Amino acid sequence: MQQKLTWGQALRVYLKPRVLAMFFLGFSAGLPLLLVFSTLTAWLRDYGVSRTAIGFFAWVGITFSIKVLWAPVIDYLRLPFVTKWLGKRRSWMLLSQLGISLGLVGMASLNPQLALTQVALLAVWVAFCSASQDVVIDAYRIESVDKELQGAMAANYVFGYRVALLVAGAGALYIAELASWSTSYTTMAILMGVGIITTLLVAEPDHSLIKDRAEPFQHEWVDRMLGSGEHSPLKEWFVRAVACPFIEFFQRNGxxxxxxxxxxxxxxxxxxxxxxxxxxxxxxxxxxxxxxxxxxxxxxxxxxxxxxxxxxxxxxxxxxxxxxxxxxxxxxxxxxxxxxxxxxxxxxxxxxxxxxxxxxxxxxxxxxxxxxxxxxxxxxxxxxxxxxxxxxxxxxxxxxxxxxxxxxxxxxxxxxxxxxxxxxxxxxxxxxxxxxxxxxxxxxxxx
Missing domain, CATH: 1.20.1250.20 (MFS general substrate transporter like domains)
Structure with missing residues (x-):
């Protein structure tokens, strides 16, 4: 039976560098969400956009619902130069965070009354980059510490995420009331620097344990689906990265x-x-x-x-x-x-x-x-x-x-x-x- 930690030991877990970093990564993950959802709808309504048009903007959020389609790409594709510099997870984190920040700057420069289509396209771009960031931060959280610290990692992530929702919700509305919606979205773009700085400071996790754990199952299904011998790299990648996670889930649950x-x-x-x-x-x-x-x-x-x-x-x-x-x-x-x-x-x-x-x-x-x-x-x-x-x-x-x-x-x-x-x-x-x-x-x- 696993020995329970004292309250003091449990609290000290939250001071570990990677656990502490999850608060800031959680903030980075939570900040874009409302800016393409409820805060965006308030901006649009404030500018006189019709409720019917605002309702259609909800489909921007579908981007978060289909991120599983490109999650295997993020899991396996190396980015030229950046992956060698930052590693597998941090390179994708940095790319998605920069994409979010640039998209918010673009939205801040537009008037929804005059450029509603452009606002919608940039909102989709921000949502795509944000969904990609979610995928890679989840992977980083799981791989960077032992199972015993996952609860603390998740708790700090959720806390940072909630703080970001407060900033992107109430904070963005306050700034819009005191200054303008353009200033509000520009400020949010600058605040994405919290995630960018954290990504540059944290250490890349060791992926060897996860690779060793998954290898026997993946090898079995590569042989089953493609046969023994030489395989096309693309086909083998598809089986390992795309097929195996779904096969395992359906095999386990029937x-x-x-x-x-x-x-x-x-x-x-x-x-x-x-x-x-x-x-x-x-x-x-x-x-x-x-x-x-x-x-x-x-x-x-x-x-x-x-x-x-x-x-x-x-x-x-x-x-x-x-x-x-x-x-x-x-x-x-x-x-x-x-x-x-x-x-x-x-x-x-x-x-x-x-x-x-x-x-x-x-x-x-x-x-x-x-x-x-x-x-x-x-x-x-x-x-x-x-x-x-x-x-x-x-x-x-x-x-x-x-x-x-x-x-x-x-x-x-x-x-x-x-x-x-x-x-x-x-x-x-x-x-x-x-x-x-x-x-x-x-x-x-x-x-």
Missing amino acids: RFAIVLLLFIGIFRLSDIAMGVMANPFYLDLGFSKTDIAEIGKVFGFFCTIIGSFLGGLLVVRYGIMRPLILGAAMVAATNLLFAHLAQVGPDRFWLAVVISADNISGGISNAVFIAYLSSLTNQAYTATQYALFSSLMTLPGKFISGFSGIVVDAEGYAQFFIYVAILGTPAVALAIFLWWRDSRRAESEPA
Whole structure:
């Protein structure tokens, strides 16, 4: 049995250089997200862009949902000169961070009223670079320390990510209110320097252990799919980098893998489908950008941290499955509070109630869901398999959210949030089924 650390020893883990660096890499990963999502929609609405057009901007986020398509390329392709200088992971990190920064500078130079198409194209570019950064940072986190430190790495990453969301949400709105949207996006581009500096300072992980662990399985499937003897380098690369992570997952889970992937795809459907309309909803209801920043972003930030902490405690106390059901139910139900707020109007008290419920439930569900996804991965293929899961968990919601503006224009905000709450019920039902299945399997196993 593994010996438990004292509280002092556990706290000192967070002072290790690579663990500490994950806060700054988490900040770099989280900063671009809102700048192509809810903060962008607030900018567009502030410039008079129609709600229907804003709804279509949700499809920019689909880039994060298909990153698994190029994750194997990031995993295996060496960048000329840069890889030799920085190593396999840090070279891709630096390239993606520079791409994000340049894209944000480009967006800052445009007026959405005059160049909406160019804004959309640059938003897609920023999202592509950001999704690529996510893939490589996940791989770096997994490979750079032993399994015992992965919890601390993930905790620091999430904390940095949440701080970045606060900066790119409330911070960007404050700057836009005091100066301009151009100044706001230029400032965010400069803040990407946090990730760039961290990438240049951290050490490249040792990839030998992961390579040794994966080699026998990969060699077996190269022979099965291509036969023995000489193979085309491209075909062998495809089997090793693309096919093997998926083969391993389906081989381990059998036909039930389809059910697991379906559950991953619908778990956050309700949450993501309403997200693109949140800031336009607050503005149309009559709240100021300062109200949104103070209550929606700053107050919401602390509520999310509380929710994440509660989610972790629930997993420790009750395991993963029962808190997973609770999280799915809470996320769906909180949409009904948004529907109520649409009837109440611009009341700061009710805004605080809705924000606290939404962010606490989101924090609980996200913390539990990350634990669940982590339990599904194989350590030898964590980067590609986790990219598959994280891509799939946002794809259906991003697609459906693209039609959110049409629904709001046709039915109104209150009816829209009721529809979104209904969208969350299949995830609750499937979570109950998975809990029942795991309980039956546990009962059938010999003591």
